[in-house]
Amino acid sequence: MPDGTAPEEVRRGDPPADTIFAPATPPGRSGIAVIRLSGPRAREAVEALAGGPLPVHGRALRILRDETGEPLDEALILTFAEGRSFTGEETAEIQGHGSPAAVAAILGALGRQRGLRLAAPGEFAQRALAHGRLDLARIEGLSALLEAETEAQRRQAMRVFQGALGKRAEDWRERLLQAAALTEAMIDFAEEDIPEALPEIARLCGEIAGELEAEARGARLAERLREGFEVAIVGPPNAGKSTLLNRLAGREAALVSDVAGTTRDVIELRMVLDGMPVTLLDTAGLRETADSVERMGGERARARAAAADLRVHLVLPDGPRPAEGPDDIVLRAQADRLAGEGPGISGLTGEGVEALVAEIARRLSARTAALGAGLTARHAHAMAEGAAALREAEALARAGAAPELAGEALRRALAALDALVGRVGTEDILGAIFQRFCIGK
Ligand SMILES: Nc1nc2c(c(=O)[nH]1)N(C=O)[C@@H](CNc1ccc(C(=O)N[C@@H](CCC(=O)O)C(=O)O)cc1)CN2
Ligand SMILES: Nc1nc2c(ncn2[C@@H]2O[C@H](COP(=O)(O)OP(=O)(O)OP(=O)(O)O)[C@@H](O)[C@H]2O)c(=O)[nH]1
Numbered sequence: 126m127p128d129g130t131a132p133e134e135v136r137r138g139d140p141p142a143d144t145i146f147a148p149a150t151p152p153g154r155s156g157i158a159v160i161r162l163s164g165p166r167a168r169e170a171v172e173a174l175a176g177g178p179l180p181v182h183g184r185a186l187r188i189l190r191d192e193t194g195e196p197l198d199e200a201l202i203l204t205f206a207e208g209r210s211f212t213g214e215e216t217a218e219i220q221g222h223g224s225p226a227a228v229a230a231i232l233g234a235l236g237r238q239r240g241l242r243l244a245a246p247g248e249f250a251q252r253a254l255a256h257g258r259l260d261l262a263r264i265e266g267l268s269a270l271l272e273a274e275t276e277a278q279r280r281q282a283m284r285v286f287q288g289a290l291g292k293r294a295e296d297w298r299e300r301l302l303q304a305a306a307l308t309e310a311m312i313d314f315a316e317e318d319i320p321e322a323l324p325e326i327a328r329l330c331g332e333i334a335g336e337l338e339a340e341a342r343g344a345r346l347a348e349r350l351r352e353g354f355e356v357a358i359v360g361p362p363n364a365g366k367s368t369l370l371n372r373l374a375g376r377e378a379a380l381v382s383d384v385a386g387t388t389r390d391v392i393e394l395r396m397v398l399d400g401m402p403v404t405l406l407d408t409a410g411l412r413e414t415a416d417s418v419e420r421m422g423g424e425r426a427r428a429r430a431a432a433a434d435l436r437v438h439l440v441l442p443d444g445p446r447p448a449e450g451p452d453d454i455v456l457r458a459q460a461d462r463l464a465g466e467g468p469g470i471s472g473l474t475g476e477g478v479e480a481l482v483a484e485i486a487r488r489l490s491a492r493t494a495a496l497g498a499g500l501t502a503r504h505a506h507a508m509a510e511g512a513a514a515l516r517e518a519e520a521l522a523r524a525g526a527a528p529e530l531a532g533e534a535l536r537r538a539l540a541a542l543d544a545l546v547g548r549v550g551t552e553d554i555l556g557a558i559f560q561r562f563c564i565g566k
């Protein structure tokens with residue numbers, strides 16, 4: 126069983142010996158530029174530039190000068206005492222003027238001081254983790270927040286960042302430990318028959334497994350929300366698929382011609398619909414053909430369309446109608462020209478396009494509304510693994526198997542929960558996350 130100790134670099138109480146600094150705002154022109162320092166020499170290093178003492182925890186307006194007395198910038202300085210900062214370490218922030226030259230001059234003067242070095246990407250957040258100010262789940266939320274481009278992504282990331290997952294996992298863990306304690310009691314007091322414990326163990330395991338399964342499903346959807354939903358446009362050659370894609374894109378992204386079989390490969394186009402990232406797929410028209418290249422295009426189109434979250438089918442009056450499931454939107458093609466039954470669309474005139482966009486957004490947001498939190502594929506995997514082990518324990522308990530067997534399955538479930546919140550096996554995950562952070566975060 127994991128002993129609960131944190132991996133080497135995240136153990137508390139051994140503060141890194143060095144002080145790091147980095148610009149916290151993007152390089153280039155801006156009104157204000159922020160330079161952050163964290164570590165035992167953070168305040169002292171800024172005091173050297175400010176030419177005198179700074180409050181231990183507060184703010185001050187100072188002229189910053191280099192070693193020769195040359196004035197570099199006028200800056201607002203924020204200081205955070207050790208234990209009362211984002212990283213948990215002594216921290217200072219220089220809020221100076223946002224010109225590249227002023228920032229370069231301050232960074233230069235800091236870099237010439239002893240015991241200071243430029244931070245690696247994500248190193249501030251890493252130190253916050255090392256000092257217990259953030260946990261893995263919240264760091265993942267922070268990472269997603271930093272990368273959020275759409276409103277839906279921001280909302281989800283914020284939920285994780287605020288610790289929703291950590292709280293949920295702690296609750297699962299407690300109930301799982303209850304079940305584990307019951308199996309231990311059965312093992313320890315094997316002579317005294319305690320058969321009433323088995324139904325209770327099975328009930329607990331089944332309950333937690335059900336919740337984990339539901340969250341894992343949500344996490345998989347959340348991953349789609351981050352990566353983007355795929356919406357495929359399908360239909361016979363010359364139906365007007367590429368014309369519709371171009372209309373939706375507002376530009377000539379795909380080739381259009383009156384030659385059937387114009388689109389041969391899958392064309393992908395990213396856009397944002399109602400705050401949701403969507404990748405539109407224009408596919409090759411589906412028909413029987415002797416042209417081997419076109420046939421390959423058709424096979425690809427079929428595979429991608431089958432895997433897509435939604436399919437928009439363009440149908441011709443005399444053509445076959447596709448089987449309609451919850452992920453299918455069927456529209457009459459070239460409605461400006463061809464009459465017929467049902468809702469129609471025309472990529473040429475724009476008729477029905479607004480209604481289609483609304484319908485796509487409606488169907489996709491109905492799914493994302495079901496999400497508990499903005500989680501990743503990694504979370505989904507850990508939760509599914511935990512659920513599977515719990516289902517095993519549940520079945521063993523129901524079958525009246527030896528409690529040792531259920532106990533072993535419970536240990537595996539606990540390990541999966543530990544991985545979920547980063548109690549174990551975090552190095553790889555953290556390495557990957559921090560690499561994506563920018564310098565100064
Ligand atoms: N200028 C600036 N803006 C920023 C940050 C920052 O570090 N600096 N942040 C960085 O991500 C975010 C805000 N998050 C923060 C979280 C905690 C603390 C902090 O120092 N907390 C202390 C209390 C400080 C006080 O009240 O004076 C603490 O919790 O003990 C600062 C920022 C976004 N905006
Ligand atoms: N009147 C009318 N013509 C259209 C419409 N959509 C497409 N067309 C015309 O139909 C022809 C085929 O259009 P495409 O968009 O290339 O059709 P496609 O479905 O992408 O065809 P493939 O890539 O060959 O499968 C072109 O000449 C278009 O101008 C429409 O809504 N109304």
Ligand SMILES: [Mg+2]
Nearest residue numbers: 366367387388
């Ligand atoms: Mg086409």
